[in-house]
Amino acid sequence: MAKKKVKKSLKSITNTHKGKLLGPKSLKPQQTRQIIRRFHIIQKNKYSIISKLRKANSNIDINDYDSIKNSKVYQNEFKNFKIPTKYSENEIYKIDNTSTDKELIKILARIDSEIEQRGGLKTYQSASTQGQTSKRGGDSSKKLIEWLKTSKYETKLTQDLNALEIGCLSPHNIISTSKIFKSITRIDLNSQDPFILQQDFMERSLPTSEEEKFNLISCSLVLNFVPSHEKRGEMLIRITKYLKSPKNGQLSSLFLVLPLPCVKNSRYFDNDKLLEIMGKLGFKQTFFYEANKVAYWLFDWNGKVSKNITFNKKELHSGSTRNNFCISIDNT
Numbered sequence: 001m002a003k004k005k006v007k008k009s010l011k012s013i014t015n016t017h018k019g020k021l022l023g024p025k026s027l028k029p030q031q032t033r034q035i036i037r038r039f040h041i042i043q044k045n046k047y048s049i050i051s052k053l054r055k056a057n058s059n060i061d062i063n064d065y066d067s068i069k070n071s072k073v074y075q076n077e078f079k080n081f082k083i084p085t086k087y088s089e090n091e092i093y094k095i096d097n098t099s100t101d102k103e104l105i106k107i108l109a110r111i112d113s114e115i116e117q118r119g120g121l122k123t124y125q126s127a128s129t130q131g132q133t134s135k136r137g138g139d140s141s142k143k144l145i146e147w148l149k150t151s152k153y154e155t156k157l158t159q160d161l162n163a164l165e166i167g168c169l170s171p172h173n174i175i176s177t178s179k180i181f182k183s184i185t186r187i188d189l190n191s192q193d194p195f196i197l198q199q200d201f202m203e204r205s206l207p208t209s210e211e212e213k214f215n216l217i218s219c220s221l222v223l224n225f226v227p228s229h230e231k232r233g234e235m236l237i238r239i240t241k242y243l244k245s246p247k248n249g250q251l252s253s254l255f256l257v258l259p260l261p262c263v264k265n266s267r268y269f270d271n272d273k274l275l276e277i278m279g280k281l282g283f284k285q286t287f288f289y290e291a292n293k294v295a296y297w298l299f300d301w302n303g304k305v306s307k308n309i310t311f312n313k314k315e316l317h318s319g320s321t322r323n324n325f326c327i328s329i330d331n332t
């Protein structure tokens with residue numbers, strides 16, 4: 001009797017097969033954590049490689065390095081690299097001052113190949129939606145809306161308000177359904193919906209008038225995605241340029257969400273440092289909430305960014321189990 005063919009079930013943590021995303025799949029919390037963590041690591045690696053390669057080729061940046069992609073070294077490495085099935089077997093890339101340009105290009109190709117084989121940024125976004133948000137009780141903007149509905153903000157919500165959501169995964173979250181905002185601009189590096197503009201906030205053109213600015217900016221779990229401490233600082237400074245002037249008590253606020261370990265377990269950063277930086281940028285905390293895995297802040301902006309501020313990366317807390325999250329500022 002002919003043997004019945006048993007179809008092998010596809011076991012892919014990222015729900016991809018041969019580099020193609022297979023569609024929405026429910027992920028276990030540990031899987032979402034693995035995906036998110038790996039993406040953060042390789043994004044950071046990628047950033048430091050591009051920074052090193054930029055010294056020899058100033059025309060390249062993190063989003064545009066076609067000259068490198070077209071090289072034989074890159075293409076061979078990209079094509080031949082196969083990701084391991086287990087996340088625990090993922091390569092830990094060694095990037096230091098002894099790495100040659102050729103080695104850096106090879107690692108870059110392996111990182112890009114890994115990202116593609118794991119389903120691209122979409123996989124990370126899907127893990128973020130399923131993992132972090134569900135675990136903290138749904139969508140993070142719930143907290144924002146809860147705070148905006150308190151008496152503290154009552155008088156500020158009487159005008160037509162607009163909001164900018166940086167790193168938006170869904171146009172149906174509570175920021176949108178609350179009806180507090182007359183208009184919402186949603187942006188993301190990788191838009192997953194026609195109502196979300198595909199745009200890098202760091203490249204967005206600067207507002208030229210008050211009309212182009214926003215009453216509220218939401219930056220939820222985005223800063224930690226930004227691959228360097230300097231860029232995170234730049235993002236915070238940039239945010240101030242998009243906020244409306246708080247004159248006549250009008251709403252001019254920032255909703256910030258970070259994974260809790262960024263302020264609880266970093267060697268270089270903590271909540272006091274964040275508040276110090278925010279204070280120099282003109283922000284005053286109005287609400288703060290610490291959940292199990294994430295921390296939420298609502299800041300009001302007073303419109304005044306201090307000149308000549310510098311916050312360098314320096315050790316605040318020692319300990320081998322700490323992470324390296326940091327935000328540095330150079331506004332000189």
Ligand SMILES: C[S@@+](CC[C@H](N)C(=O)[O-])C[C@H]1O[C@@H](n2cnc3c(N)ncnc32)[C@H](O)[C@@H]1O
Nearest residue numbers: 128140167188189190200201202220221222225
């Ligand atoms: C972890 S998700 C967070 C999504 C959502 N805001 C939340 O709180 O669940 C981070 C998102 O930020 C986006 N992102 C990161 N840097 C960005 C930038 N410079 N401009 C626009 N979007 C960015 C990423 O593409 C990703 O979709």
